[in-house]
Amino acid sequence: MKLYTFAPAPNPRRVHMFLAEKGIEVEEVEVAIRDGANLAPAYEAVNSLRTVPVLELDDGQKITESVAICRYFEALQPEPALFGTTPLEKAMIENWHRRVELEGMQAVAEALRNTSPRFEDRAIAGPRNFAQIPALAERGFARLGFWFEDLNARLKDSHFVAGKTFSMADISAYITVNFARMVKTQPDESLQHLARWRAGIDARPSSRVGT
Secondary structure, eight states: OOEOOOOHHHHHHHEEEEHHHHHHEEEEEEEOOGTTGGGSHHHTTTTTTOOOEEEEOSSOOOEEEEHHHHHHHHOOOOOSSSSSSSHHHHHHHHHHHHHIIIIIHHHHHHHTTTTTTGGGTSSSSSSSSSSSOHHHHHHHHHHHHHHEEEEHHHHHSSSSSSSSSSOOHHHHHHHHHHHHGGTTOOOOOTOOHHHHHHHHHHHGGGGTTTT
């Protein structure tokens, strides 16, 4: 199998960090996103969505969503469990992971894709072009600030995002906080619980993969 990737991008980084936590190595094919390689016909033949990452299996089947790729490897290698083991753990990880995606990652994406000249007429990832909407960028920045506060409040009562153990929810939240640097936004220093959690993730070897 092989993984089509662009290591610095947030969705590939989620997969890379997940694989590092699992100790899994996969052949990688780097896609030069900054040069528009994902928009070229050769890559469109790999993934019609023109996004990364893509996991191509030995039989030619492809998995084109980052979390689906992670779930595939979780099923292949259950330990260490990053999506939970008990019914409650699995539900809580799914619950908090979805909140990270909807409240955090989407906020950064709104802010970035509706302000950066690089995404002019590419405000939504995928095969179709969409114009930037400045009001969506403003909303994204506002949402991001609230998400930092909400994450800090959660981490006041929980060592990790979804509970007592490190999980996929932490991977996505950590990548999102770092991704926010792309829009020159970071958590306020007063958010001490978020800072404590982030320092702990910084110390994990997996956090340095793809940087």
